[in-house]
Amino acid sequence: DLLLGGGYVRELNRLLEVFRLDDRARLRSALCERFGMTEEDYGNLKFHIRRAGYSDGAEGMLEAEGFTPKSDSGRPVEEHGYWRRQYIFVAATLPAGGKGSAAARWINGSHLHKAKRELEPEWVQVNATNKRETLCGIVRESVCQSDSERILVFVNSVAAADQVAALLEDAISSSASGGSARVLRYHRDIPTDDRKSAIETITREGNVILV
Incomplete structure (x- = not known):
C-alpha cells in the first residue's frame, strides 16, 4: 500500500527503471536482428540514432541522420517501444492523499471497505503463553x-x-x-x-x- 502513497518513491522508481531496462534490451535485440548488427555495433552508434531506435523503433532509426544499415530484413519491430506498457498496482487499502502516482487512474471496487455479510468475525484474546x-x-x-x-x-x-x-x-x-x-x-x-x-x-x- 505504501508504494501508492508516495512513501517509497525512490524504491518504486528503481523498480520501474528495472522494467524499462529489460524492455529496452528486448527492443535493442529486435533492432539488431533486423539490421544485422551485434549489440556492440548498436552501442557504437551515435546517441541520436540509438535514441531514435528506443523512441520510434526501426523506422525511427532509418529516418535518423547518418544511419545506413548494412542490411535490412524488413522484419516488423514494435515501433513505439516494448516498455510502453500499463502497470497495475493492487492494494488492500488506498491512501486518501499524498498519492505517489498522481497521473494514475484509481479504480475502486464496489466492496471496498465494506464488510461481507457471508463472514462472521470472531475475536479470540490470546497472550504470549497460549x-x-x-x-x-x-x-x-x-x-x-x-x-x-x-x-x-x-x-x-x-x-x-x-x-x-x-x-x-x-x-x-x-x-x-x-x-x-x-x-x-x-x-x-x-x-x-x-x-x-x-x-x-x-x-x-x-x-x-x-x-
Whole structure:
C-alpha cells in the first residue's frame, strides 16, 4: 500500500527503471536482428540514432541522420517501444492523499471497505503463553468440521511463517480427532512458481492452510 502513497518513491522508481531496462534490451535485440548488427555495433552508434531506435523503433532509426544499415530484413519491430506498457498496482487499502502516482487512474471496487455479510468475525484474546495452542486448536477444529476448509494465517515475518507452518503441520499430524489438511507457505523466500502453485491450490482444493 505504501508504494501508492508516495512513501517509497525512490524504491518504486528503481523498480520501474528495472522494467524499462529489460524492455529496452528486448527492443535493442529486435533492432539488431533486423539490421544485422551485434549489440556492440548498436552501442557504437551515435546517441541520436540509438535514441531514435528506443523512441520510434526501426523506422525511427532509418529516418535518423547518418544511419545506413548494412542490411535490412524488413522484419516488423514494435515501433513505439516494448516498455510502453500499463502497470497495475493492487492494494488492500488506498491512501486518501499524498498519492505517489498522481497521473494514475484509481479504480475502486464496489466492496471496498465494506464488510461481507457471508463472514462472521470472531475475536479470540490470546497472550504470549497460549497463542500457539489457541491457533492450533482453532485450525484443528475447523479441519475436523469440514473437508473443504480454506484457512489463511497471517504473520509478520518469514521466520514466523516458517515456524507457524511447522507448528500447524505437527498439530494436524498428531491430532487424535481426525481430519487432515495441507499446510502451504507463501512468503518472499518461496520461489515464484511455488507461490503461484500455492494460490492455485487453495483456490481449487479444500482443507488447505496458507501461511
